[in-house]
Amino acid sequence: MMMLLTTSLLFWLVQAALGSYRHAPSQQPLISTPLPIDVTFMPIIVSNEPAVLNISVTLHRPNLAANASLVELYLAFGNVPCQSYNDTNPITAIDDDGSLELHISDDEEYALRRWLTARPTSGTVNISMTALPRHIDITTPIGPRVDLREIDGGLQGSGFSVVPLPPISPEIEHDLTFCWDLSHSPPNTIFASSLGEDLCHRFLDRAQAKQGMQSTVFAVGPTLHRYPPVEQSPELSQFGLFYFGDTSDIPFDVEKLADYINALFTNMNAFFDVPNSRPYRVFLRPSLRGYGGAGFLSAFMLEYYPNMNVAQWELEWLLAHEVTHNWPLMNSSPGQPTQADNTWYNEGIATYYQTLLPHRFGHTTREELVKQMNMNLQAYYTNPAIDLSNEEAAERMWTDPAAQRLPYHRGLVYFLRMGFFVTQASGGFVGIDDAVLELLEARRRGEPWDLDAWISLVGGALGDVTEAWREYNTMAVGGYLGLPPAALSYLGLRIVRIIAGVKTGSRAHDAGLRDGDVLVENKVMYWQVADDISRNMTLKLKRDGHDFELTYWPRSRETVPSLQVEEVEHGHAWSDL
Template identity: 25%
Template sequence: MEDLVESCPADGPPIFRISITPLFDHQGASSLSIQQTLARPRCIAHEALLLFETRYGNVPAYQFAEENVLAFDNDGPLPIYFTKTRFDSPDQEWRVKRSTSGKVTLYFKVFPRCVDIKTPMGPRVHMRRDQGGLISGGRWFLPRPAADRVWRHVVEWDLSEAPLDTRAMWSYGEGPGPISRDGYPMTVANSVFMVGPIKSYPKPASTKQPLSGANINCFSLMDPEDDGYDNGWYVEGLAEFYSIFLPYRFGLRGFDYLVGRLNGTLQAYGRSPRIHMDIVDSQRSFYDDWYAELIPYMRGCVYLLQIDSCLRKASGIFGFDQMSPLDDIIVDMGKRWQRGEKLQSCDWLAYLWPYLGDMSQGFREMLRGTAMDLKDVLVAHEDWILATSMQEILEFGLDKSSINQRIVSGLVQGSRAAIAGLKNGDKILLTSRASFSFQGQARVALLVKRKEVDANSMDKNGRTHFSRATARGHEEVVELFLERNNVKADIKDDYGRTALAYAAFQGEAGVVALLVKRNDIDVDSTDNNGRKCLSWAAANRHGKIVRLISEEKPSFRR
């Protein structure tokens, strides 16, 4: 790889170079070999040369060991050790045992994170294998310069030993590079790296897919406050706000989508039993409390809705046919953030001052958990007014840790979960997304394993638990039922349809593969209309299932 001059150029900031070499196994990209070079950092002995964020939310970063990081400067090997000076900060300091001389270069390897079904849900910043490649947020595996100043970040890739179809990407351009970006040390932490058989799709995204919060997060963020609060109300609230309105404004979604998403967010805010929770406390409980997790999203979005209403009334700008004052503020803050400027809540309030005067008291009340009064809030148009609706406070009825541990715990007696029959100690096999229940969905679905469940029990239409599991593609549950000697795998319901017929109709190839191998399954069974499983699969163009049924039991073919 061509060597770059590691210096402090007269016309720009000092260079922080990151050279990445992907390594491969039979499954594709398997790890990364990293070389980081800082131009003349002038770090004195026992001071921090680099900082590394050891966790992001509830996601642990890559576990480095001092002996696996090699460092050199102009005087030769440079001893480095790790330490933490603040218990309340995730940052680990990489300090030097002697003063540096000239440029400093570090060498180390990183491997993707190992996860399984019990790994708690969290921000997807970790390195993971994906379709023969690797993808990761920079903060998960790259230390950053300790000197809080503008650097010229230069990223380049060595693909000389990579498969021919390998491509390498950084948020700011495609490699192998070099690609440069000026900014503060968090520039790399807040970016994404990918390498592998990456495909490009130049066509616009399907109009059926709404803009996600992640699209907004990539545009405009806010730095944490000096007391450590991460300003999640802005980061996540802004993402929620614009993911509701932009698809409608751009003509990608209709009015029903706008109303449904907005009502869902308002319900999630108003129905939460933590509506009065201090937002700093919600940050501490974010990954352990059902309701605290949604506070920055929903409270932040509702606050922005309230501010947008005030700004529109003050400016007289209504509708979606032009930029609103809130749009102008967010765009300007986004540009400043992209340039590497530090932005905090005081900057937000400064933007509001020319329109609304001092809004600091209302802002502090929002953070503390004072319920927001929305009776005079309008939504974009002068005649789009919110209406009050009394609804039940949401209570899940079990600890959030139940989902991660896959064991029901903390069951609240008298709750709907308890009334539905859940018991502490139940093994959870499958769950729906609990967050959907905040936004209008009336229930959370949990499938638990119990020996006393009768697989052959029928509903009013003659369908068994076993039949329902096959139709929904729950292979693990189907296997559990099939392990029992008493399961009636080929029983028909009132319509004459078997479990195989429903699996074939729904296109559940994995379940069909389990069923057709059994001797007690008649693939030629007909329903009350004379249709066979093969007919259902063919009618719905499930080619793989047609092949499975046709090839597995030829003796049944006519």
Template identity: 25%
Template sequence: MTRMTYLTLAATTALLTINVAAATQASSPIPLRIELTPKNLGMGKGTLTVSLTFARIPAQTAKSALLSLPLIDSNVDSAAPDIRDLTATDSLGQVHLLESTRDMPEISDRDSEIGGPSVVWSADRKIVGPLTVSYIVPAHATKPPRGPAPPIGLYEADRATSGAASMFLPLPLYDGKYSVTIHWAASIGSEKSTNVTSLDSGANTISTIMDRAEIYATYMMSGAIQAWTPSGADQDFRGAWQGQPNFDAAALMSWANTLHGHYKQFFNQTASQPYTVFLRYNPINAGGGVGLYHSFVETYGAEAGSDPDELKLTLAHEMFHTFSPYITDPTGLLSSWFGEGLAVFYQAALPFRFHMISADLFLHSINYSAARYYTDIFATSPNSEIPDMFWKDTRIRTLPYDRSMLYFATVDYAMRSKTHNKKSLDTLVLGMLAREKMGKSLSNSDWESLLRENLGEESVQHFRSFLAGEKPVPASAAFGACFERYTTKLRRYELGFEPAVLAEPKRVVRGLVPNSAAAEAGLHNGDIIVTPVPQDQIQGEQNTKINLDILRNGQKLKITYLPRGEFVDVYQWRKIKISR
């Protein structure tokens, strides 16, 4: 089954933020040139030289925050502390910059948030004319993992580097549009580089119109990488990978390209819009990934994350995010039930509908989520509790994915039953998308409006009960007439100690549960867990053991156990024979 995926909007490692919260949006896009020069990639000490030129700076005051880069984005440390040789000039000459740390305003984009504690550079005077900012950042600026997190940090390996703009690329804190030109200069001190971004593949210079959030969420890969392009007329899709996967990466890209074409038809997309899939190695939580601007970053490993079927489901999930509507009121993770739940539902439903996966893989996707949800001791936790606990406990973090998928299955079945299959969940999703395309910021009330219009007031109350924590139970035939629901017994996930430990920079065991599998395996309170431990996948796998690298009184130990507790009843689905 697919590894956990996190939708993020990267907040930028050399983010030049201009504090224009009170300023009005400019009438025309601000020209912004981004020039990137890789150097010595593959030697372990590679760098990126970055030069940014803003044709004009929005309204500002002397000593206002001119440059800003969040320190942490989606549980990943940015390269803000690693920036060196930072210089700035405008029409009057050198601009002296003062560095500080501030808590910058957080804004919502889709179901992620941008901002928070940031490195901020203030100018000693008002900027006059175009501003050029230059600096150097390590090509490998990835810090020790805090725990579960998307693969957005700058990562140098296999004579290449990759990362999200939020980790290293400066931008002003400006809500208007930019006319962005990204130019890759020739690499220095290393072999010839191939350069791919979320915006296109292979070109050294790319130009487009983007807003701040879209630039934040742009992914870049440069060096000795492999790039894949389709042979047909549809040239929107691109693929690129860093390193040497132990599966046929080109075949996987071809499959994803075909699915991308089906998605374009499903969502009635006629305009050309680039979409790029990136692959890179992940030694910790292989198989997971992150959806970014017009792109998806998927990770692979030596064992986990090397199954093409699992990778296909992950690709189907994240590609759906690129096309689907998003609820942005309420902000951030409070609305993740919508975007993530839909993506889990459709990651199997659409490829199965398009005859691109087998019935067995379709069932595998459904049953994995159902098993993980119905064994979750926090299954009835209200949606309002998710943001505070999302990064602290896998059992909370998976709720927007699993519980919401099951809820959408109940809605889909209700729509099909009422209309004799003339309407389905598709009708509501496309209805939300139509509102979004009209420029409306979507909220829960928009969803309720469509529910009320199609299924009546009772469906609205059902939705509100779902948000309050009520367990969704899809009908036996909810996933099709050839499948049926049955009940079986599975064991709850039980880590055996305080789950928040695994999301902390220093993982010191506390809250050890007496008589748990962890305690019986020899784990002690006060043990230091040296290596990060991904849980989201293990939580859904009944027979997968957890491996802990422990430091105790200066001695290194390995502790392995099956993180399971009591047996509980769960719903699953299976194929049935239909008589004709």
């Protein structure tokens, strides 16, 4: 059975994880002064030998006391282990006074490993380690795609699982530089990361440097290829798709997929009002089972199973979702380790725009729009986890596939509802796009871009903040989200009610009602015929392009005992029917 797995938004999950750690009590102080940091990757790629990644982290004058946390690294992300760097494969450190002994301290509550100094540091500290590729087999569970893998003699992974960094205060800007050292790789080795394709990269957003390093995906190896080749299309150097080996081993059209995503990325940049197009890269990696992916900083990793064919449009749809994650996002509130308060937004708005924007830009047909919309709607309404609250779904994210998928489709239906309500309330002058773009602008201005900010924006568009909270709370606790018949009219679509389940021999069937008839209008309300036993049901229908009306008595042929009241000469009496 073919399965297209859901994806994870790693970049903002990383930030949320760091945020939850910052707001937790810490036994170790955060570094609160600017600290220049240099990170260097030196892949060791030797023929007929397993590839490994030597990593050096240089801290310029951290001035730490004894028993202070020099660097730290998460032990795992979800169900995927990070590099442990234990006694059998240790981290080593040297400063101006020579060898610096380190002691490991694990924080089980936050799955965090710290390396503590045995004495005060002196001057610059040089830290070295070797990251080893994870061994996987068919039994390896699917999880966040952050681990280091050896692929076709090369390496692919993310900074999150391999690079330990200092415990930096989020209020302090730090100068962080990342470089490649290919001195132990073959001459034809190609390298790339979501940071770019230069040998060195300096983070311009110094306040986000640590998160940026951790949210970086990278690949290096002699069989790594780029499409399009930079020398062939220098104007496309801002975009690249990277894969190992030969495209004949990949079960889809790599070039067609890359061209589609590049065009869509350019359109979305304009839609979300990005003044200067920033780079975007897609990395492919083979899997032993299934398809899926993870979003990183300005990049996406697509995992594919070579022996499983997936339609090209499914991959385009998946990547359209991930490209969207570059812009509309909601920040998690302090003390929200599960991200239940913003996952519905981040995944829901990406699902909303992955469906609508490709059609708006002319990349998909109307038929494809309707198909994708219906697939998402049925995924919500038939989800066995539909009644879970956002918090419950977040807690089951990595153990229950239905719970993992819920925020994507629940969020979509929420935005469809709010889009309709906002358009109605404003007489068509304001749409849901306006509130989404304003939240994005708030983030760019350094203003709050969390749930409270969103409710304020959408409540203002509705003219009723209380109603905005009511809509959110209904969704958040797992309440049923319906769609009024005209809910999709602002998108140029409408909900059509189709008759189904007509029983042969019923009064409706005998009157001529058939499965597939389109219900144009109810001439009589259900409660009217339910309360009045003598009243008929009248429906306006369409069949084969022709409108017609049909009337029948909406009662079963089966009789049951009932009681009625009749007027008699002295008082009242019960009458059996």
